[in-house]
Amino acid sequence: MPEIHQTSPFPTVSWIGDASGGFLRLIDQTRLPTECVEIDCLDSAAVWNAIKRLSVRGAPAIGVAAAYGAVIGARARGTDDPKAIRTALKEASAYLRTSRPTAVNLFWALDRMEAAADDPGRAPGSPLLERLLAEAEAIAAEDRAMCRAIGRHGAELLVPGDGVLTHCNAGGLATSDYGTALAVIFSAHEQGKSVHVFADETRPLLQGARLTAWELQNRGVPVTLICDNMAAQVMKERKIQKVVVGADRIAANGDTANKIGTYGVALLARAHGIPFYVAAPSSTFDLSLADGSGIPIEERDPLEITHGFGRRTAPEGVAVYNPAFDVTPAELITGIITERGVVQPVDAETIRSLIGDSNATR
């Protein structure tokens, strides 16, 4: 096992205490980069709010937080009775599913928690709450391992001297640790390959500026921050040799939902002949969707666009449209870097042969 170095001073998502009295601790990502502080979630409403307001964000991290939130919700009735625990778990799960619609990891993790509650074969003899906490811990641990493997596979695609553009934040903050798109970069950097990252600032909530630039600086990876509308010019200047981004949901044919603006970056990459990679664990695939047209796109509060920099930045009453994600068609994607290797999204069969059918039903 490689030594695990956190990408930030604290774990992104962690459980403090035992199953019956413990709670979820998160880095409050809304306060970065100026403050790195943690918040504790003691009930499922606190977990729901943390996901909704992006205190915890990024598809895999949302899934892990929701799994721990399900443990908290499962004990809401204050009893050891397995039937009551199962009922409370189902209620908490249904509630947490309403927090954000796009990242499939949320639904995948909650499906796993509900399946674990119904499967007495797992850790037989141990009380139900302990089994549920063990499942949430397993989801977090598997996520850490998948991120490391994505980093290993993806680093092979980078060569010394590469300029790499990334959009939003797909780093340790968006996962249990280490990230997906940033794992590729961290891993190449650790192998001594000199890569230089261009981070899109990622309007409107600036995950690239606030989080990606912070994580890369923390790990000593050279990074240059650009505004989203500068990407075309920087590509034209031949400063970018590869694009690597994360994903919130990948349909069976490889169409990929990710932070708004990703589709535009993919089009620019194609226009400039630059390979465009998506890095994501198998928990981000939704093989029940034939293509990206069925991916639900979250629409967020207009205030995120009309207010910024501590003040109103648009005239009062202006109409606003604020989709938080877009879908990049598979034909613009050179390869999807998963923990099982790199797959070219040519068709559903090719993807299914790598990812398997485990994510086909939800």
Ligand SMILES: CSC[C@@H](O)[C@@H](O)C(=O)COP(=O)(O)O
């Ligand atoms: C490894 S995280 C991948 C994606 O979740 C990430 O790129 C992204 O779009 C996050 O959006 P956010 O709205 O910040 O949760």
